[in-house]
Amino acid sequence: xxxxxxxxxxxxxxxxxxxxxxxxxxxxxxxxxxxxxxxxxxxxxxxxxxxxxxxxxxxxxxxxxxxxxxxxxxxxxxxxxxxxxxxxxxxxxxxxxxxxxxxxxxxxxxxxxxxxxxxxxxxxxxxxxxxxxxxxxxxxxxxxxxxxxxxxxxxxxxxxxxxxxxxxxxxxxxxxxxxxxxxxxxxxxxxxxxxxxxxxxxxxxxxxxxxxxxxxxxxxxxxxxxx
Amino acid sequence: xxxxxxxxxxxxxxxxxxxxxxxxxxxxxxxxxxxxxxxxxxxxxxxxxxxxxxxxxxxxxxxxxxxxxxxxxxxxxxxxxxxxxxxxxxxxxxxxxxxxxxxxxxxxxxxxxxxxxxxxxxxxxxxxxxxxxxxxxxxxxxxxxxxxxxxxxxxxxxxxxxxxxxxxxxxxxxxxxxxxxxxxxxxxxxxxxxxxxxxxxxx
Numbered sequence: 001x002x003x004x005x006x007x008x009x010x011x012x013x014x015x016x017x018x019x020x021x022x023x024x025x026x027x028x029x030x031x032x033x034x035x036x037x038x039x040x041x042x043x044x045x046x047x048x049x050x051x052x053x054x055x056x057x058x059x060x061x062x063x064x065x066x067x068x069x070x071x072x073x074x075x076x077x078x079x080x081x082x083x084x085x086x087x088x089x090x091x092x093x094x095x096x097x098x099x100x101x102x103x104x105x106x107x108x109x110x111x112x113x114x115x116x117x118x119x120x121x122x123x124x125x126x127x128x129x130x131x132x133x134x135x136x137x138x139x140x141x142x143x144x145x146x147x148x149x150x151x152x153x154x155x156x157x158x159x160x161x162x163x164x165x166x167x168x169x170x171x172x173x174x175x176x177x178x179x180x181x182x183x184x185x186x187x188x189x190x191x192x193x194x195x196x197x198x199x200x201x202x203x204x205x206x207x208x209x210x211x212x213x214x215x216x217x218x219x220x221x222x223x224x225x226x227x
Numbered sequence: 228x229x230x231x232x233x234x235x236x237x238x239x240x241x242x243x244x245x246x247x248x249x250x251x252x253x254x255x256x257x258x259x260x261x262x263x264x265x266x267x268x269x270x271x272x273x274x275x276x277x278x279x280x281x282x283x284x285x286x287x288x289x290x291x292x293x294x295x296x297x298x299x300x301x302x303x304x305x306x307x308x309x310x311x312x313x314x315x316x317x318x319x320x321x322x323x324x325x326x327x328x329x330x331x332x333x334x335x336x337x338x339x340x341x342x343x344x345x346x347x348x349x350x351x352x353x354x355x356x357x358x359x360x361x362x363x364x365x366x367x368x369x370x371x372x373x374x375x376x377x378x379x380x381x382x383x384x385x386x387x388x389x390x391x392x393x394x395x396x397x398x399x400x401x402x403x404x405x406x407x408x409x410x411x412x413x414x415x416x417x418x419x420x421x422x423x424x425x426x427x428x429x430x
Contacts (some may be wrong), residue, residue: 063413064406065369066284071386071402075395151283155373158390168289172376177293184289188282195281 011182014167019186022163025153026194028085030146033092038138040093041100042126055101062094066152070159084161088152092145099141103134135205143198150191154183164190233385237404240381243299243374244367247306252363254307255314256356263322273319276312284309284370288377297378306370310363317359321352354424361416368409372401382408 044051064072070087077083107130115125131138157165167183170176255276262269279287287308291301325348333343375383382401389398 060410060413063365063409065372065409067372067383067386068369068402068405068409071389071398072406074390074398147281151285154283154285165285168285169376172289172292180289180293184286187286188290191281191283191286192278 007178007182011167011178014179015164015182015186018162018164018167018183019190021161022150022153022165022187022190025085025088025156025161025163026146026149029088029092029149029153030142032089033096033145034142036089037093037096038100041097041138042104042130044097044101045104051101055098058094058098062098066091066148066155067158070155074159079159081161084153084156084159088149088156091152092149095144095148096138096141099144100134100138103137103141104130106137107133132205132207133210135207136202136210139198139202139205143195143202146194146198147191150187150194154187233382233400233404236380236382236384236401237408240368240371240383240405240408243302243306243371243379243381244364247303247371248310248360248363248367250303251307251310252314252360255311255316255359255363256318258311259315259318259322263319269319273312273316276315279308280312284373285376288370288373292377299374299379301377302371302374302379302381305374306367309366309370313359313362313366314356315359317362318352318356321355321359322348324355325351354420357416357420357423361413361420364416365409365413368405368412372405 044054069091070084073083073087077086111129111133112125115129120128153161153163154165154168157163157169164183164187167179168187169183171178171180171183258272262272284305287305288301291304295301295304329347329351330343333347338346371379371381372383372386374381375387382405385397385401386405387401389395389401
């Protein structure tokens with residue numbers, strides 16, 4: 001335990017600000033991603049003819065690796081905190097948009113007919129039927145985006161965004177094992193904790209009637225892309 | 228930097244991706260076959276693979292760097308580790324998804340369990356398994372680019388060199404082929420899956 005105490009007294013003062021910066025990067029990108037991508041995903045479901053090409057393009061963009069995505073955008077947007085935030089925001093849009101679209105589309109059309117038959121307006125149907133039923137899938141998209149963002153934010157350190165990636169990269173450069181671990185361990189835990197928290201949120205927002213069903217696990221999982 | 232450099236690094240990139248994914252995918256496939264008769268183990272193995280998957284690439288590479296030193300070894304191991312979950316979960320779910328009626332028919336025709344597995348279960352589950360392999364391959368193209376930070380080769384070398392010297396041309400010489408590799412694999416394998424799924428469905 002004394003090793004841990006030594007470690008903390010040496011690196012704690014570096015870990016905390018880096019962790020804070022990392023959380024800000026992830027939080028700002030994720031929040032703006034949700035604000036933009038959820039409504040956009042809902043709008044897409046209203047225009048079926050446009051949606052499949054758009055979703056196909058979004059899925060393809062999502063396969064572009066993180067470091068590559070940064071490298072492709074640097075010539076356009078430059079480096080620094082704001083460009084990094086922009087890239088993180090753009091990337092967070094993809095999984096959320098995709099899952100919102102898939103989620104809302106997956107609502108049983110007979111339920112929509114029934115709601116309409118009861119005289120509900122399309123807003124009421126959206127708020128009281130479609131969104132609650134698709135919430136688990138939407139949250140799964142948000143969870144995926146959040147996990148990616150933790151990982152992407154480490155890469156963003158390369159273009160001057162700060163965060164835990166700074167510790168990892170300076171640890172590698174200076175062959176300082178402890179500094180490397182001071183970055184890598186909190187990064188790994190942050191991703192696991194965020195994944196767990198959003199997993200719980202997903203369970204909470206799952207309507208009681210759907211809990212017994214196995215919510216198309218594979219749909220949500222096939223998009224796991226790390227890096 | 229010239230064109231033959233880009234070609235060589237692309238080949239090295241592919242080598243990293245293919246070798247790493249092969250071993251990880253094989254492990255995932257065998258694990259899936261082993262755990263599917265042991266439901267209690269299935270949940271814990273899937274959970275463990277998911278934990279590995281959640282760890283950010285650069286953090287996992289950093290841990291492996293400490294264990295294996297600089298160079299390609301930590302990259303190979305990271306790629307293999309990340310390939311386990313997609314193949315494991317898709318093989319498992321693909322095999323679970325086979326309609327038991329087919330198994331009963333096979334049994335009734337006097338097929339051995341091995342024959343049932345090879346001639347019925349595996350072909351039906353194949354498109355789903357292939358989807359897992361696709362995810363693993365596309366993921367590993369991305370992980371391989373950041374392998375450069377632990378001394379690995381491949382296209383990440385150009386991106387990193389370009390970043391350090393603020394040389395946009397070199398950066399793009401690495402980034403564009405890497406993006407194309409990921410996109411071509413994703414699109415090509417998706418099309419193949421769709422064809423196979425249709426062929427299976429029409430039989």
